[in-house]
Amino acid sequence: MENLKRVDLIFGAYTNEKYKVLESSMSKSSEEIINEMIASGLKGRGGAGFLTGMKWKFTAAEKDPVKYVVCNADEGEPGTFKDREILTVVPRKVFSGMAICGKAIGAKKGYMYLRGEYRYMLPDLMKELEIYHEHARRFGHDFTIEIRMGSGAYICGEESALFESIEGKRGEPRNKPPYPTVAGLFSKPTVINNVETFVNAVMIMKYGANEFKKLGTSDSRGSKMFSVSGDTPKAGIHELELGMSLADFVNEFGDGDTKAVQVGGASGFCVPRKRFNDTIIGFEGVPTGGSMMLFNSSRSMYNVLHNYLDFFEEESCGQCTPCRIGCQQLLKGIVAVKKGEKPSSYLDQLLKLSDTMKITAKCGLGQSVANSFASIVENFKEEMIY
Amino acid sequence: MTETIALIKSLADRYGRTRDALMPILQGVVEEERYLSDVAMTEIARELDIAAAEVYGTATFYSFLDTVPRGKYVIRVCKTITCDMHGKKRVIEKIEDLLKIKLGETTQDKKFTLLTTNCLGWCHKGPVMLINNTPYPDLNEDKVTEIIMEYIRK
Numbered sequence: 001m002e003n004l005k006r007v008d009l010i011f012g013a014y015t016n017e018k019y020k021v022l023e024s025s026m027s028k029s030s031e032e033i034i035n036e037m038i039a040s041g042l043k044g045r046g047g048a049g050f051l052t053g054m055k056w057k058f059t060a061a062e063k064d065p066v067k068y069v070v071c072n073a074d075e076g077e078p079g080t081f082k083d084r085e086i087l088t089v090v091p092r093k094v095f096s097g098m099a100i101c102g103k104a105i106g107a108k109k110g111y112m113y114l115r116g117e118y119r120y121m122l123p124d125l126m127k128e129l130e131i132y133h134e135h136a137r138r139f140g141h142d143f144t145i146e147i148r149m150g151s152g153a154y155i156c157g158e159e160s161a162l163f164e165s166i167e168g169k170r171g172e173p174r175n176k177p178p179y180p181t182v183a184g185l186f187s188k189p190t191v192i193n194n195v196e197t198f199v200n201a202v203m204i205m206k207y208g209a210n211e212f213k214k215l216g217t218s219d220s221r222g223s224k225m226f227s228v229s230g231d232t233p234k235a236g237i238h239e240l241e242l243g244m245s246l247a248d249f250v251n252e253f254g255d256g257d258t259k260a261v262q263v264g265g266a267s268g269f270c271v272p273r274k275r276f277n278d279t280i281i282g283f284e285g286v287p288t289g290g291s292m293m294l295f296n297s298s299r300s301m302y303n304v305l306h307n308y309l310d311f312f313e314e315e316s317c318g319q320c321t322p323c324r325i326g327c328q329q330l331l332k333g334i335v336a337v338k339k340g341e342k343p344s345s346y347l348d349q350l351l352k353l354s355d356t357m358k359i360t361a362k363c364g365l366g367q368s369v370a371n372s373f374a375s376i377v378e379n380f381k382e383e384m385i386y
Numbered sequence: 387m388t389e390t391i392a393l394i395k396s397l398a399d400r401y402g403r404t405r406d407a408l409m410p411i412l413q414g415v416v417e418e419e420r421y422l423s424d425v426a427m428t429e430i431a432r433e434l435d436i437a438a439a440e441v442y443g444t445a446t447f448y449s450f451l452d453t454v455p456r457g458k459y460v461i462r463v464c465k466t467i468t469c470d471m472h473g474k475k476r477v478i479e480k481i482e483d484l485l486k487i488k489l490g491e492t493t494q495d496k497k498f499t500l501l502t503t504n505c506l507g508w509c510h511k512g513p514v515m516l517i518n519n520t521p522y523p524d525l526n527e528d529k530v531t532e533i534i535m536e537y538i539r540k
Contacts, residue, residue: 154505231471
């Protein structure tokens, strides 16, 4: 444990007075809040890692009188379950973060997009939301929050697909640019952040950017919620400092027989044992939205890849050809090689296809299929063939 | 049919008649009737003054917005990797056995439908299933039997 630093920022107890951090943030100017966010170096916790402060700054600079704050609670990446826990344990911090963002960018309305799979949480969230609205009124903060539900579509975690869904349409990603900071929800300037990012924003307002920066590395500031699952005796949610090596992680969470770790979910990277020592978990190494799935030597990596491709083939929105056809062909291809219907050299052709998807697919879903596909096929080629 | 029309009117009164009310209305109908009938979709289109094709196109995009009749209790077992590794197959077989239906089917009395779904966000406690909105994590053959028997008695 000495090599991993555990942190208790996210799940730390609430302030004694309800919405105290939000109240004290109300006395700060938009500029002060944004400068604090930029100084903290906070990067988005959904996985892509865009600088949160810059996102807020760009949106604040837009002249449109109508702007939105959107909380992405469409946690669908296989192996990720930390947002569910955050929304169960500390929803107040999430609503506070959205409201602080509203103050910073000059928005009066926020939406939380909660995945349909988490519908059971809605009654509790609505109760907390009522408390939030009471306090916001008391502070004179004109910012209301509405919860919208998803209905079982992984792609709606992609920001522009999420906007389409709230607007009542098929969850098909848009072309970018324009980016959400210019034209997001209802074509208005929008900040969209992950659940955990909003909680981090509250922690920065509470403790200050300097305290926050003490955690992590220069490229990866702060702590991160990790969702640990697979072959591990310690499955669950763990808040750890960023920038650790995968070897240290496996020492703590492995079952002694870990042969690979999938970092960042089905759309992330598979790291084999021989690379544990030189792999850093963070934006300078392998980034992750928090999903860490461990596989021990009894697991067939062919089955793992097959499961991921099944997932992508179903969840591809079907809008762009590289992703729609690519996912199908990758899946068919590995099955054909395994059955001996295609020679093993066919895997090279499939790798080329996944590379093409990376360049040509319209959104992050199709572009990231190559991450797990190439890292599993290249590192576990024998398992794909025999 | 008149019930469906009344339901849609009350949902539209609650959520409004703009395009962004479409998802909450579709979800509200599924919540009550477990699926979206042709009657429901054409009525929603009329209520919101948009083409029925728009309603159908939106509904069929989302895996939880069913457009074929479903049972009173829709069981969705997670089939993604960690639930797969930890025995989702045995859980599904057990449910098939108890309800005497195959995956994808609905019982004759229209009480249960058995489906699989992608990651439910309980990977540390897999296998997991949803029955309507309620998640049931940490499943094994005994536990799933207990849960299903309880629903059978309902």
